[in-house]
Amino acid sequence: MIEVLRAGALTTVQDQGRPGWAHLGVPRSGALDPAALRLANRLVGNDKHAAGLEITMTGCALRFTRAVAVALTGAPADVLVEWSPPVHPPTRAATPHTVGPAAPRDATRRPGDVGRALSLPAGAVLRVGPARAGVRTWLAVSGGITVEPVLGSRSTDTLSGLGPPPLRDGDRLPLGTPDGPPPPVDVAVTRPVPDALRLSVRPGPRQDWFTPEALDLLCRDAYTVSPDSNRVGARLAGAALPRAVAGELPSEGLVLGAVQVPPSGQPLVFLADHPTTGGYPVIGVVDDVTALAQARPGTTVTFHGPQR
Template sequence: MSLEIIRAGVRTTVQDLGRPGLAHLGVPRSGALDAGALRAANRLAGNPPGAAGLEITLGGLRARATRAMTLAVTGTPAPIAVGRRPADPGLPLAVPAGAVIDIGRPAAGLRVYLAVNGGIAVPPVLGSRSTDTLSGLGPEPVRDGDVLPVGPAAAPPPGVDVALCRPPAAALRLRVWPGPRDDWFTADAWRTLLGAGYRVSPQTDRIGARLTGPALTRARDGELPSEGLVLGAIQVPADGQPLIFLADHPTTGGYPVIGVVDPSDVDALAQARPGTAIRFTRPREAAAAR
């Protein structure tokens, strides 16, 4: 059983939950940017949470099922058609053999996730089927004409009567934990980060979300030796504009990290288009400790 890609769209990659635990070897975690959306799609399709699916940026995918299959589409809501009939996101969809699946352009947000019962069964690399756009590990980005193998069904899809897809927020409020290098910045820089508004820059990809807004001023000159980076780290290059690292981030970097976005808030950045307003706030636990 396979999925024949007629049109891959703007940017489609195979993603699962990534390669955790290998940063000490220089291997990024990678995986779905909106991990919650992929987990939901897998649950709806009858897969384990970590099965590989498709991450489709700005829609535009057209694919053909070589045999009857069940699939699910989550992430930002987008128009869906199965065999030219409209279909709903956030529900298990029965697809007859030979039917064509179309996923249109979402009105808001960036990424749509497609899971098929059995998972996309490309060969794993270091325990994951994720495409890592920084290191080049995993399968190549999906292209027109690709034929993606589908694994054997793990379980029947669940009974569901409530769609899970919600439109992405027009503006984001992200909780940020201070450090590890907040002491490299002035007190005004931390107040600016928390008090001023930022916007997502067009220079945003799977590696990181660059922001535009007031520059964050340093209290120290010079540069750090390269040190470890984590998902959600807010690195500040020499121009003072913050950069939030996402799933394909490098494992080390030399610019100081003023804070780290709370892990539960990182998924929302996967759906933040350029121009999306961003505000930062401290978690209650962090505010109480300072």
């Protein structure tokens, strides 16, 4: 088991998501950076679909009731492993007048690194500090986290409530049986967190609901990530995108990366926990939203069309 000593701001169970259920109103969900979680699983010898933890901003603290291998990927953070050596039973000294337990020994501490597999003894505590850059760190544990799957996935969907709820202090998470020893990898090269993002966007299904200049404006001006962003979507602040058609649409399908524009004119890029339908027009679709997983509030975002 994993015992949650400190859950942090938002720590959720995630795997590669539950694709194929959009017709029932269920989004894919899953890790916001699926490749980062796959890498962490590879470092500890798990199948790529094994569930791990997505840790947001403030870190967490976990105790493991058995010996495990763990690996962290994603946002850089300070990592500390703590454990206490086993206490030996009382021993009798040479004279009968001094009998008692062995002298207590302090807990052992050693640092760890994001991007390296770590071996933890039973009873060890893993402390993950706040992200030094970016937003999210992914944790894999040998054997994977084996909470009950829902529609084929163990992922927490923060919009619909499917899957396990976000972690709370005192929670206990079951672990599966390790598949085998981790691969002999010394270190994994992780991508640095950029200070600014440049995203490729293609015209969306409702481009005609905007003025001819709107898509050019989206690709010309810089936007910043709003503090209101979450796993559902990245809200952006910047130039308002002018509409050519007033009124609202009947709800229609949405996909990962859809750039929806509410009446404020400020674009919203949908992420893993996005709704599957919506009534605001979609001006474009971002090809790859992975970089937004590490975009802190205030991060600069620019868009470019596929022809540029």
